[in-house]
Amino acid sequence: MKTRWTLLIIVVLAASLLAACAGTAPAANQPIRQINVTGTGKVYVVPDIAYIYIGVRSQADDVATALGQNNRQAQAIADTLQRQGIAAEDIQTTAFNVYPMQEYNQDGTPSKITYVVENTVFVKVRELQKLGEILNAVVEGGANTINGISFDVADRAAAEAEARRLAVEDAKAKANEIAGLAGVTLGALQNINVYSSGGPMPVYEAKGGMAASSSVPIAAGQLVIQADANLSYEIK
Structure with missing residues (x-):
């Protein structure tokens, strides 16, 4: 009889302990x-730096003529940039394209094919006070496309x-x-x-x-x- 009561007490204590653990588990x-x-x-x-895309677009009846015109204009622009104090490492070619261009008559019928040459350079200008002067100079030197002027800070x-x-x-x-x-x-x-x-x-x-x-x-x-x-x- 005593053994039964002991077992019963143990079972009750175990059940109470499990219930207590179950009650506190969600809180954790x-x-x-x-x-x-x-x-x-x-x-x-x-800002103390400006970035500019400067380009030359040439068009002629044959590729050789268009390329020759473009090369002369591009060289003139490069010389102008150097005279303006732009270092060689601040001039980078970003695009060079040659492609045919179909031209049309007023009635919409094809007339002839010409050839286009495009040369674009990316220029970093470190003296902002000279930016307007540089733009004037490159246009006078033969640039006919200027795109994407943006400003930045060197440091x-x-x-x-x-x-x-x-x-x-x-x-x-x-x-x-x-x-x-x-x-x-x-x-x-x-x-x-x-x-x-x-x-x-x-x-x-x-x-x-x-x-x-x-x-x-x-x-x-x-x-x-x-x-x-x-x-x-x-x-x-």
Whole structure:
């Protein structure tokens, strides 16, 4: 009889222990409550480099004539760029095309085939105050296509670092603000991601300095370098 009572007590204790474990298990698996915020940092800089695509397009009744014309114009442009102080390493050929062009009469019937030669170079201008003068000079030297003028900063490292710092500070401020509004307390930082939002972007409303009045008017304006930060905090 005594043995039966002992076994019964053991079974009851074991069942109680299992029930207690089952009752506390879900709490251990509960997800951590978090606040997720995104911050943005922007730094405005004045560009000191310009990029230009300068090209020559020639058209003639035969390939040899079109090619000869194009070569002479391209060489004249190269000489002009050198006289303007553009280093050889800042001039790069990006496209050279030769193709036939079908021409038509006014009634839509084919008339003849001519040949087109295109030569395009990518030019980096490091003296922005001379940009308008350079554009004038290459057009006078024979360039008949100029595309994609864009601006950049030679050394972005300091501006990018400052943009990242501002992004993190902005995210931290937002997290504290949201926690205060919600009546909770921030815990440990759980996760952080900081990334750049691409290259410098132009600020279109900015008023940049203009080139000399005798040259092509160019406004460099300002560029904005942006970074974003995603932060996740535990809620205590």
